[in-house]
Amino acid sequence: MMTRGPSRKKVIIPMAKSNTELIVKSAHIYITNLNEYLKNSKADIIADFICMSNNRIIITTNCSVSPSELSRIEDFLKKINNINPDSIKGPHLPKSKSFMKIIGLLYNLEQRVLTSNFIKGILKETYLFKDIVLASKPHIIKASPKSDMTVVEVDIWNSQNGSSAKNIINCHFNIGQFVATV
Numbered sequence: 001m002m003t004r005g006p007s008r009k010k011v012i013i014p015m016a017k018s019n020t021e022l023i024v025k026s027a028h029i030y031i032t033n034l035n036e037y038l039k040n041s042k043a044d045i046i047a048d049f050i051c052m053s054n055n056r057i058i059i060t061t062n063c064s065v066s067p068s069e070l071s072r073i074e075d076f077l078k079k080i081n082n083i084n085p086d087s088i089k090g091p092h093l094p095k096s097k098s099f100m101k102i103i104g105l106l107y108n109l110e111q112r113v114l115t116s117n118f119i120k121g122i123l124k125e126t127y128l129f130k131d132i133v134l135a136s137k138p139h140i141i142k143a144s145p146k147s148d149m150t151v152v153e154v155d156i157w158n159s160q161n162g163s164s165a166k167n168i169i170n171c172h173f174n175i176g177q178f179v180a181t182v
Contacts, residue, residue: 011059016087024052037076095157097135098165102152104180128173133157
């Protein structure tokens with residue numbers, strides 16, 4: 001199946017490898033039972049197929065999945081015999097990366113050079129980034145050899161509609177006495 005970018009018709013369920021192998025071995029049975037479960041709970045979706053990828057199950061459906069349908073799928077999986085329900089993490093839709101820049105910082109901030117670990121720590125403490133998950137470590141770039149200004153490139157995991165990035169673009173926050181802009 002070929003798609004352009006992440007598909008809202010896929011549901012990703014992280015879980016233990018032993019659980020994924022058990023489900024995939026009998027995928028034809030579980031997909032039938034899942035569709036029956038969804039039909040009985042009056043859900044509007046139908047599961048097409050199940051596949052395994054890196055300790056997670058990917059269920060492809062006929063249409064976009066709502067949050068209530070995500071919880072129904074999770075409930076079904078946790079009720080399967082011989083499955084450890086504690087190893088099943090919450091299902092989610094595929095995510096995409098958003099690339100952002102933080103500007104307005106000095107390279108030598110408070111008598112020390114900026115590092116990616118320092119920026120990571122600041123972002124974890126800042127209210128603006130409380131629901132944001134970093135996709136990779138921040139990259140610090142000196143604007144020019146003669147300038148003391150830096151640009152921090154930050155990659156974040158974003159929902160498919162881009163709401164995480166939209167909420168913080170052009171927002172300001174403090175790093176020490178300096179005001180940084182996303």
